[in-house]
Amino acid sequence: MSPSFARIAPQYDALRPLSSTDRARLERTLADAALVAQDLVVEVGCGTGRLTLPLATLTPARVVGVDAEARMLEVARAKDASARVEWVRGSAYRLPIPDRAAALVLMVMVVHLLRQRVRAFAEARRVLRAGGRLSVWTFTPRHVAEFYLNPYFPSIAVIDRPRFPPAETLTAELRRAGFASVETEVRDEVRRMPITEVVDRVRGRYISTLAMLRPLEYRLGLQRLEELLAQDRSATLTQRSEWAIMTARTAAA
Ligand SMILES: C[S@@+](CC[C@H](N)C(=O)[O-])C[C@H]1O[C@@H](n2cnc3c(N)ncnc32)[C@H](O)[C@@H]1O
Numbered sequence: 370m371s372p373s374f375a376r377i378a379p380q381y382d383a384l385r386p387l388s389s390t391d392r393a394r395l396e397r398t399l400a401d402a403a404l405v406a407q408d409l410v411v412e413v414g415c416g417t418g419r420l421t422l423p424l425a426t427l428t429p430a431r432v433v434g435v436d437a438e439a440r441m442l443e444v445a446r447a448k449d450a451s452a453r454v455e456w457v458r459g460s461a462y463r464l465p466i467p468d469r470a471a472a473l474v475l476m477v478m479v480v481h482l483l484r485q486r487v488r489a490f491a492e493a494r495r496v497l498r499a500g501g502r503l504s505v506w507t508f509t510p511r512h513v514a515e516f517y518l519n520p521y522f523p524s525i526a527v528i529d530r531p532r533f534p535p536a537e538t539l540t541a542e543l544r545r546a547g548f549a550s551v552e553t554e555v556r557d558e559v560r561r562m563p564i565t566e567v568v569d570r571v572r573g574r575y576i577s578t579l580a581m582l583r584p585l586e587y588r589l590g591l592q593r594l595e596e597l598l599a600q601d602r603s604a605t606l607t608q609r610s611e612w613a614i615m616t617a618r619t620a621a622a
Contacts, residue, residue: 373574373577373580374416374438374440374441374577375438375439375440375441376574376580377573377574377575377580378417378438378440378441378443378444379440379444380573381416381417381419381441381444382417382419382444383573384569384570384573384575385419385575386419387419387420387423388558388560390556390558391420392423394506394556394614395420395423395424395427396427398473398475398504399424399427399428399473401502401616402472402473402502404428404429404430404472404473405429405430406429406430406431407430408428408430408431408471408472408473409430409431409432409433409466409470409471409472409473410424410428410430410431410432410433410471410472410473410474410475411432411433411434411435411464411466411471411473411474411475411496412424412432412433412434412435412474412475412476412477413435413461413464413474413475413476413479413489413493414435414436414437414461414476414477414478414479414482415434415435415436415441415442415445415456416436416438416441416445417441417444417445417448418434418444418445418448418449418454418456420475420477421434421445421454422445422448422449422453422454424475425453425454426453430472430473431455432453432454432455433454433455433456433457433466434454434455434456434457435457435458435459435460435461435464435465435466436456436458436459437458437459437460437461439458442456442457442458461476461479461483461489461492461493462485462488462489462492463492464492464493464495464496466496467496468495468496469495469496469497469498469499469501470496470498471496471497471498471501472497472498472501472502473501473502473503473504474493474496474497474501474502474503474504475503475504475506476489476493476503476504476505476506477504477505477506478506478507480505480507480539481507481508481529481532481533481577482532482577486539486542487542487545487546488546490503490542490543490545490546490548490617491546491547493546494546494547494548494617494619497619498619499619499620499621499622500618500619500620500621500622501618501619502616502617502618502619503543503548503615503616503617503618504614504615504616505539505543505613505614505615505616505617506612506613506614506615507533507539507612507613507615508529508533508610508611508612508613509533509535509536509555509611509612509613510530510533510534510535511611512533512609512610512611512612513525513526513529513530513533514526515609515611516529517562517606517607517608517609518567518571518590521571521590521591521593521594522579522582522586522587522590523586524582524583524586525578525579525582528578528581528582529578532578536553536555536613536615539551539553539613539615540553540615543615543617547619548617548618548619549618549619549620549621550617550618551615551616551617551618552615552616553613553614553615553616554613554614554615555611555612555613555614556611556612556614557609557610557611557612558609558610558611558612559607559608559609559610560607560608560609560610561605561606561607561608562605562606562607562608563603563604563605564594564597564598564601564602564603564604564605564606565598565602567594567606568591568594568595568598571590571591571594572591574587
């Protein structure tokens, strides 16, 4: 796991706010799963509960958030005044959940952090009941190749290429982990980012890749962005994101 999550935890939500598109996608994921109060939803790598808490307001099911990083979970617990969600420190490779207990498992922006994806997928399958589903949200290789910060930090694409494999690779891995079927939806999003926001995000190393750059490359890239900001505070950068939204199902009973 990247060590950067302990450091970023207090600023995580401010640096990576949930977008209306994320929320709409979450609503659709839950509508498709048609959960009832007796069901269990597990978010693996729930972080600060950025998605888990809205999710818990949208479903009657029991919700468990699992994350390896204690400081991310501290932030999540502090936001969950009514203790609606059970926050558990644990690993994607050894979930603190019994066999076949869950109807839905989510992994949102997590698989790029896993060194042993098939093992984590097999663990998700273990905790899913017959006919249950794993929802994986990640970026595509095209997203990595066209990432809006690449011109400032050329190593981002080099670091992220193996972390964000093609959907076909993930599909094969999910099948190898024992899922009966896998569907992928590719979604394109375009956003104009104010330079002020970009600089704040980069200063906060809002993506784990920024924390993996050599210090000199990080400093030079940030300096170029700060120069852009100094020249024109109203400047914007266009961020194009391409998501792979994958649904893997266990065999029906
Ligand atoms: C990029 S954050 C995403 C958090 C959340 N899913 C969201 O979208 O806001 C990735 C999270 O995965 C967690 N994580 C990384 N590797 C993990 C592992 N092996 N087991 C459990 N959690 C892990 C990190 O601690 C971090 O909180």
